[in-house]
Amino acid sequence: MKDYDSTVNGLKRTAVVYDQSGNKIKEYKGTFDVEVNEYGNKVKFDLDGKRILIYNATVIVEED
Template identity: 60%
Template sequence: MKRLGLGSVLLAVLVLASCTESFQREMKTTVSEFTGGLSRSAKVYSSDGDLIAQYEGKFDVQSSEFGNKVLFDVDGKRVIIYNAIVIVEEL
């Protein structure tokens, strides 16, 4: 009887945890990592607000802890951007 009660509690915790936004974000991150990224658009702006470059494709994005470096691969080529404003949107 104790095993059934413990199993029910664990199942309830798993169901409730899967309903949270943080769990959904973590699942999207995991799927992205195993499938080669998400379809995204990245726009790079200068400090004046001028559009410098625009990228579109299926990629993952990594940023530095200081916010001055963004790194991703597009079409097999590595793109590293330093000290610019980068806006990444999921398509």
């Protein structure tokens, strides 16, 4: 059920992006659905009318 709600409406989440050395680059907060590609090197989501694409970084996503 939660997967369906996430896909249709998005969930309240915080996404934190880190570089290869473990340094925090950026933090995103809002209601969004996260899409990951099959190779694990790209994360995509839409937030506040903007499409966010993150390549080759560590992204930790927590549901609020």
